[in-house]
Amino acid sequence: MAADASFPIELSLRVAGLALLLSAPVGLSLAFLQARRRYRLRGVVDALIFLPLVLPPSVVGYFLVVLFGRRGFVGPLLEDAFGIRFVFSPAGAVLASAVVAMPILVKTAQPSIEAVPRELEDVGRTLGLGPLEVLLRVTAPLAWRGVLGALVLAFGRAIGEFGATLMLAGNIPGRTNTMPIEIFAAFQDGDDARAGLYVAVLTLISTAVVIAAGGLAPKEGAA
Template structure:
C-alpha cells in the first residue's frame, strides 16, 4: 500500500502542477485567439488542439525528441543549467501539461468569445484600462467556462499514461504515477492492488467531471 500511496501523491502533485501551467498558458492563448485576427490563426488553433486527438505515445515521442539529451530544448537545458527532464517527475509534469492543454485552451477561448463585446466597450468608455478590463470584467464573466476546462484538464492529467511513461518512465516512488502503477500491478498479477488504484482514479475523475458539468454544461468544447 505504500507504493499505492506514493503513486497517488505523485499523481496529485503532477496533475496540480500540470493544470496550473495549463491554466496560465491556456487562458493567455485562449484570450489571444478570441480577441485578435491574424493570418494562420485557425492553423495555430488546430495545432494547439492536436494533443486532444493525437495518440499519447506519439506526443511522448515528440517530447523525447525535444527534451532528450540531443533534443533542441533538452540539450540547451543540460548545457546551460545542468537540467535533465527525461525520467524525472518534472518530465511527467510537462507530458501531462501538453496532453491536457487543449482542455483548458478550448473552453477558455469559447468563454471569452461568448462575452458580449458591448460590455467591454462600455467599460472602456468609462476609462477602464485594458489590464483592469481583463481582470475586473472579462475574466469574471468567463470564469465558469475556464474553471470547467481546468477541472477537465486535471482529470485528464490524473489519467495520463502514454506520454508520461515514455518521458518519465516507471520508477517507483519517483516517476510512477497512478495510471502507470495500475499497469504495472496488472502486469505483475497484483489484481487487488490494481482494483484499489482503479477505484481511486475512477472516484476522483467522476467527481471532477460532475463538478465541471455543473459549472458549464455543454460549453467546454464549443469552438
C-alpha cells in the same frame, strides 16, 4: 495504506497540480487570443492546439523526447542552464501531463470568453480601463465559471495521462510511477488488487471532476 501503495496517488495529485500551474497561463492566454483576435495564422494555431488531443499519446511522448530529451533540441540547454532534466524524472511527467491537458483547457475556456459581450468590454475601455483592467474587471468576472470548469477538466485529464508520461518520464518505482502507469504495471504483473486500487481512486477523482465541471457549466437563461 502502505507507503509504497500511497506513493502513486500522491505523485499523481502532485503532477496534475503542477501540470495545471504550468499549462494555465499559456492555455488561458491562448483561449483569450483565439476568442478575441482574428489573425492570418489563427487556423494554424487552432490546429496546433488540437494536435495533442488527436495524436496518439505515444507520438506526443516521442515528440517531447525529441525536444526535451538529454540529446534533444531543448533538453540539454535547460539541463545546463537550470539543472532541469525531463527524461526519467517527475518533471517529465509534469510536462507530458501539461501538454496533453492543454487542448481541453483552451477549448473549454474559449467559448466562455467568446460569450462575454464585446459591448461590455468596449464600455470598460470608454471608461478609461486598460486592456489588463478590462480583462480582470469585465471579462474574467463574466467568464469565470467556464474558465474554472476548464481548469477542473484539465486537472482531470492531467491526472489520467499515461502514454506520453511513460515515453518521457518512464516507469521508475518510487519516482515516476503515477497511478495510470502503476495500473499498467500491476496488470502486467497479474496484481489485480493493486491495479484495482488505483482504478478505483482514478474513477472517483474522474467522477468528481465531471460533476464539478458540470456544476460550473453556464446555466440556461443565465445572464
